[in-house]
Amino acid sequence: xxxxxxxxxxxxxxxxxxxxxxDASKKIQVGIIGTGWIAEAHVKSYMSMPDVEIIAGADLVPxxxxxxxxxxxxxxxxxxxxxxxxxxSVELDAVSVCTYNAxxxxxxxxxxxxxxxxxxxxxxxxxxxEAAEIMRAEKKSGKIISIGFQPRFDPNMKMIKKxxxxxxxxxxxxxxxxxxxxxxxPTPCGTSFIEKDTAGLGALGDIGCYSLDxxxxxxxxxxxxxxxxxxxxxxxxRPDYYPTHPEYAAxxxxxxxxxxxxxxxxxxxxxxxxxxxxxxxTPGDTLIxxxxxxxxxxxxxxxxxxxxxxxxxxxxxxxxxVETEIPIINDDGPDLFDRKIRSFLDAIKNGGTAPVPTSQIxxxxxxxxxxxxxxxAGMEIAIxxxxx
Ligand SMILES: NC(=O)c1ccc[n+]([C@@H]2O[C@H](COP(=O)([O-])OP(=O)(O)OC[C@H]3O[C@@H](n4cnc5c(N)ncnc54)[C@H](O)[C@@H]3O)[C@@H](O)[C@H]2O)c1
Numbered sequence: 001x002x003x004x005x006x007x008x009x010x011x012x013x014x015x016x017x018x019x020x021x022x023d024a025s026k027k028i029q030v031g032i033i034g035t036g037w038i039a040e041a042h043v044k045s046y047m048s049m050p051d052v053e054i055i056a057g058a059d060l061v062p063x064x065x066x067x068x069x070x071x072x073x074x075x076x077x078x079x080x081x082x083x084x085x086x087x088x089s090v091e092l093d094a095v096s097v098c099t100y101n102a103x104x105x106x107x108x109x110x111x112x113x114x115x116x117x118x119x120x121x122x123x124x125x126x127x128x129x130e131a132a133e134i135m136r137a138e139k140k141s142g143k144i145i146s147i148g149f150q151p152r153f154d155p156n157m158k159m160i161k162k163x164x165x166x167x168x169x170x171x172x173x174x175x176x177x178x179x180x181x182x183x184x185x186p187t188p189c190g191t192s193f194i195e196k197d198t199a200g201l202g203a204l205g206d207i208g209c210y211s212l213d214x215x216x217x218x219x220x221x222x223x224x225x226x227x228x229x230x231x232x233x234x235x236x237x238r239p240d241y242y243p244t245h246p247e248y249a250a251x252x253x254x255x256x257x258x259x260x261x262x263x264x265x266x267x268x269x270x271x272x273x274x275x276x277x278x279x280x281x282t283p284g285d286t287l288i289x290x291x292x293x294x295x296x297x298x299x300x301x302x303x304x305x306x307x308x309x310x311x312x313x314x315x316x317x318x319x320x321x322v323e324t325e326i327p328i329i330n331d332d333g334p335d336l337f338d339r340k341i342r343s344f345l346d347a348i349k350n351g352g353t354a355p356v357p358t359s360q361i362x363x364x365x366x367x368x369x370x371x372x373x374x375x376x377a378g379m380e381i382a383i384x385x386x387x388x
Contacts, residue, residue, distance in 0.1 A: 032056075058082055178286070212364045227263075258371055296314070
């Protein structure tokens with residue numbers, strides 16, 4: 001009997017997460033490194049967890065950490081002006097590394113070397129070499145390090161992975177992914193995202209890492225082999241881009257657009273584009289083409305790693321070409337940030353593995369690094385994955 005749309009949809013129903021029961025008798029002592037914008041989301045999440053005490057924090061800007069914890073109403077927190085002072089002075093179980101990209105590696109490695117579990121914000125690092133160094137420190141320490149990709153915990157993202165894994169698309173051979181904003185260079189909190197010394201990477205690292213994770217996680221993170229990359233900075237370097245802060249243009253040291261053609265193990269090609277700013281609303285939906293079916297994942301206007309609308313599978317049923325729409329799942333569980341933090345804490349408490357492991361994100365970083373290097377060289381390059 002031919003499959004109906006209902007039969008097909010039923011195959012994808014069970015993507016909700018199990019809720020964990022939290023044992024609050026043993027508290028996990030947590031520190032926050034970098035108390036800027038995203039640290040607030042980490043602190044609010046930790047504060048909602050009954051088994052966590054935030055006991056220390058650090059920021060390079062004098063007085064910033066103290067003011068941050070005061071503003072958020074977190075009491076009895078020791079504050080420091082560098083991650084090293086914090087790690088040398090306080091005994092912790094875990095830290096959130098919420099610093100700008102350029103100091104991710106040094107902070108994560110220093111914490112692992114002290115035997116502390118790490119929740120590291122995305123992107124994992126600026127370069128592939130740094131990502132490899134983080135993994136070496138992880139291996140030596142035996143501690144958990146999870147990378148802060150909260151979209152992983154979105155039931156719609158899990159659905160994408162499930163559609164691929166159930167074989168509905170057959171053998172995947174071509175992927176188009178990416179996203180972008182017409183105008184969306186992130187400067188509301190100053191210039192840490194646009195200066196080379198702090199950000200290291202622009203749109204490519206900041207939001208490109210989300211697009212790559214969405215599709216690579218769905219298809220099981222195959223090894224990247226070669227890349228031909230391009231990047232540009234036509235918007236960020238224009239003083240008129242920032243009507244209230246024209247001086248930002250001279251500080252802009254990263255990319256605001258990047259594109260690439262990447263070959264992956266298994267004969268899969270990946271066509272990628274990402275923009276903080278462009279003369280277009282979106283660079284297109286994400287498409288996954290397979291031998292049995294194709295999947296369209298609508299883009300969002302402000303690309304931040306979420307699904308922009310109902311997914312659509314294009315396939316043949318009983319000889320007819322049909323489209324199956326998979327509606328957006330709006331579950332009423334915890335928000336994605338809380339899920340990301342909870343999964344990290346559960347892995348620590350239960351001796352589990354990292355929910356978003358470095359072994360996968362190494363390939364994400366290898367592609368980003370490859371795009372940057374290929375763009376600079378002006379030619380296709382081989383991606384060499386370092387030994388860990
Ligand atoms: N997961 C998400 O949704 C999400 C959202 C926004 C940002 N991020 C990521 O979070 C990171 C931080 O972003 P942000 O917007 O909070 O940046 P930010 O510039 O507002 O804050 C970073 C802070 O880290 C501090 N810092 C840097 N190096 C330090 C060190 N060695 N020791 C102590 N403090 C140090 C800086 O002084 C600054 O106050 C970035 O890597 C970004 O990609 C993630």
